[in-house]
Amino acid sequence: MLILAVIVLTLIPTIAILYPFLWGNPSEEGLVDEPSPSEELRRRWEAAVAGLRNTELEHALGNLPQADYEWLRDEYMTEAALVMKALELEQQQEEEMLAAIEAEIGRVREGIIGGAQEPSADAAQ
């Protein structure tokens, strides 16, 4: 009985270890470097949008005076513009993305002063 138990215990990792070699399809598992240039730009874009959301949030709560709010907003908008420039987008695409930012900011404002929409997790950090 003990021998049977030992065999079963040994088989568990053995089958798991052999599985990718015999039946698995791991293809490119672990071989693709995640931080590609476009990923880096995406992260910079997200950070800029998150900064804008947060600035809007602080302003809506009354934590930021108008002058500071405008300065911070300009800073983040510049960063977003730089990312768009790096992406070499068409004029129409740039306008679409800027409109999306404005819509997002509007949603944050709604989230604070009341409304159905909620700002995203990033906004609050």
Next chain:
Amino acid sequence: MIVDTGYVALPIALLAAGYSIAGSFIGIRLRLPELVASARYALYTIPILLLVSTASLTYAFVTADFSVRYVAENSNLAMPKAYTWVAFYAGNAGSLLWLALVLSILTAVAVKMIRGRLPYTTPYAAGIMAMVLAFFLGVIVFLANPLERLPVTPADGQGINPLLVHFGMFIHPPVQMTGLVSVAIPFSIALGALVARSGGRDAWVDLGRTWAMISWTILTLGLMLGSWWAYTILGWGGYWAWDPVENSALMPWLAMTAFVHSIMVQKRRGMFRMWNMVLIIVGFTMAQMGMFINRGGPVPSVHSFAQSTMGWLFLFFMAFTLAASLIAFVWRLDSLKSSRGLDSMVSRESAFLAQNVLFLAVAFITLWGTIYPVFSEAAQDVTVTVGAPFFNRVNGPLLLALVVLMGVGPLLPWRRATASNVVTMLRLPLAAGAGIALVVVLLGVRQPVAVLALSVCAVAAAGILHEWYRGTRTRSRRGESVPVAFGRLLMANRPRYGGYVVHLAILMLAVGAVGSSFYGVQRDFVMRPGDEAAIDDYSFRYMGVSREEFSDRFEDTARFEVSKSDSYLGVMRPFRAFYHTHQIAATRAAIRSTPIEDFYIVPSEFQPDGSAVFRVYVNPLVWWMWASGPVLVLGVLLALSPQRQPAPVAARLPRAAQAARA
């Protein structure tokens, strides 16, 4: 047969961990995806194997199988079956098995979670996690196997350590051990990203932070439960003595607290990359230091129950991982350079930086105070004890400064705060701090440090409450009722407000610590049955003592009738037990706890005529310390709860980028 099955599962688990290390690193190095996947699958099987061993040991306890050395050493026939759970980790070998089991489960879950988002980092992170796991399994298999048999089976076991026979022991040790070992997960993710050259690219930050938050929460709960256990069972009226084992749990907590804050700056601004890597390395090193001290380190402690002679092995492993981490850090230093600097010295980033420095300062001062006796003995052959006065004097002001930053930091905007902004934001909190200082002075609080500490807590609390008030008021003006507006405000910004709830819990903890440290009253009373005594507003009559015999101990239970300001409160029953087998006495205080203060009685040895010395304490505000635990958990759950992403602005980017390149 069941015990033997568990015994065999341990070396198989060790082999699987060894394979996982080799497969992960060789597979990624030689670009063999099948080998990488195979190594990962091997890692997934380890929890199954360790669950078999755990079940076997549990079975041995339940069936009182004293042929198993560990069972014979940590239980006996008189032990209530419920304490099997405690006995499981009451000694070195069992607690190691617990650590390995928990780490294997966390590792499997973490690898499963990070694989999709960090495909290149995962093999490195999995290899590092497997390495830590292999260390524990190696120690278990070769040096401390809890399923090892005795040559001769005794008729009865030695019994569980009496100090562990307490409800708190069902939770505190496993939570504390889980907290210490769980630091390995964010450490492995960070170091894996570093080795994979992804450390400076911030892709790992979200998952690293999530796991760091989980680890931090478990460490915090472990510390709180440990303090509660010390307060209720050790019978000295306190909860924190700067004991080496307590310090060893506090040090990684401090480093991890700094990390979970600092990593937010990397996420938001791409800054502090080196700092964060250093913090997580320090956190993991200190967690290992904790295990070293707890497992037979050179520093004596009142409650290192899992002590053994293998502490130095843990020290060696700590030195190895620290050296390897630092080599990786230097090797990949160029990838950790931040693209940006501080825009202003008055901003949220700079508050985080100051906070990091303070946390690390407290951690290293605590480390120095903990290990100084060892250096002193080795260098000068003089035994020195570093006690609470040193730690309170040196760490106290730094902890106070941290509370100030906890209140001020979240009020500052990212990047830059102008003078007018700072004045606007801090006006009300500072006024609240001054008001509270005045109130507590009028109430009779005279110690300047206590007044300052309570005032600082008020500043931090007022900052949080004022923001909640403004947010709720703004929403309620749109027609929402106040509770609905408040609830929706919290739910709309969970990470931010979850963090604030955690801060409030820490403030509750601080208020409890200040109250009990500065205004606790303690007196010893020699009393015979029928005697009456008084302390503060309390009066109490000693009604007598009764003895109850058990097979392994006897318990002397005293009976007191207690009143406060002529109002009868009820009967309190402190007791003292003596365990024949361990030749050890254990006391249980009787505690009447309210948000205002605790009334606490603990007996010493009873004389044949029933007389005894009773130590009586009145500890103000301690209740708030224990109440802060659930609040803290609530805050963490709120902060980590998934939130609907309303408008995937960022998701448009790849599509736009693709379109642009097309």
